[in-house]
Amino acid sequence: MSKIKFIIIFLAIGLCSCATINIDKIETDENMSNIDIELFMNIDKLAIDFIELEEIEGDELKSYSIKENYDFDCDGKKDLVNFLIKFRGSRLNKSVLQINDSFIEYEFHNPYEIYVIDLDTKDKFVEFTIHDDGPSGDSSFTFFRYTGKKILLLGQVTGYPKLDGNGHMITSSANFVSPAIIFEIAEVTGSNIIYTVIDHTKYLNKEYKVCYDFNAYFKEYDTIPKNFMPAYDIEETLIAKDSIIKIKHIELEGSVPCWYEVELDDGINGILYFWLGD
Incomplete structure (x- = not known):
């Protein structure tokens, strides 16, 4: 039943x-x-x-x-x-x-x-x-x-x-x-x-406030390598609520974001991404 x-x-x-x-x-x-x-x-x-x-x-x-x-x-x-x-x-x-x-x-x-x-x-x-x-x-x-x-x-x-x-x-x-x-x-x-x-693209190179605490994968890069592929064997990083990040690039697969190039509020540049499933 x-x-x-x-x-x-x-x-x-x-x-x-x-x-x-x-x-x-x-x-x-x-x-x-x-x-x-x-x-x-x-x-x-x-x-x-x-x-x-x-x-x-x-x-x-x-x-x-x-x-x-x-x-x-x-x-x-x-x-x-x-x-x-x-x-x-x-x-x-x-x-x-x-x-x-x-x-x-x-x-x-x-x-x-x-x-x-x-x-x-x-x-x-x-x-x-x-x-x-x-x-x-x-x-x-x-x-x-x-x-x-x-x-x-x-x-x-x-x-x-x-x-x-x-x-x-x-x-x-x-x-x-x-x-x-x-x-x-x-x-x-x-x-x-x-x-x-x-x-x-209208969203890029702008600063955004983080809405809530969350964990995500982050790899520090000064220059994003060509053909970057996300790796999931690294520890996740806490992104704190109310912190400010600048989004420089968004890599999409269709309409689904795969990763973001961001600058954190401490000035560190890198790639931010989430688990997307297999």
């Missing part, structure tokens, strides 16, 4: 009061000063419901069975949900997601929770997303929508996106500094998630 835990239920008026992103303005605003990342919420804060995946007894390989009722297409009738979620090591490891008579197959790596969420309160749908921890700590959220006739795969977002409840997401950002640096945004348009990459 699945385990259900209610997190927060938002009234529609509450969701609509959240800040929205003007996509056109984001692409043209040089300073990005109109975006306050704190006005966007993590998925667990915007969730209508949360389903914790529970392993089927007697199954030596990890799989989960979920049977619940939700009104995903907002027609006033409960939709019958029957999900069989499988770990990547399971035999025939494609998961089967069925709502009423419609089903879709999808292959996950290490799924462990499902959120029922209203991505855009202006449309007539309630979506669900499955959180997958990936093969080695590579977190992602895969979003689905039931239209009343079929289940649609909207798309997958890596990392931990922030949402505004009005169809917009911040899908890649550095929020350990203030002001936050935004690398990519997304908008739910029709039955797709459309991504927009932000020109990050």
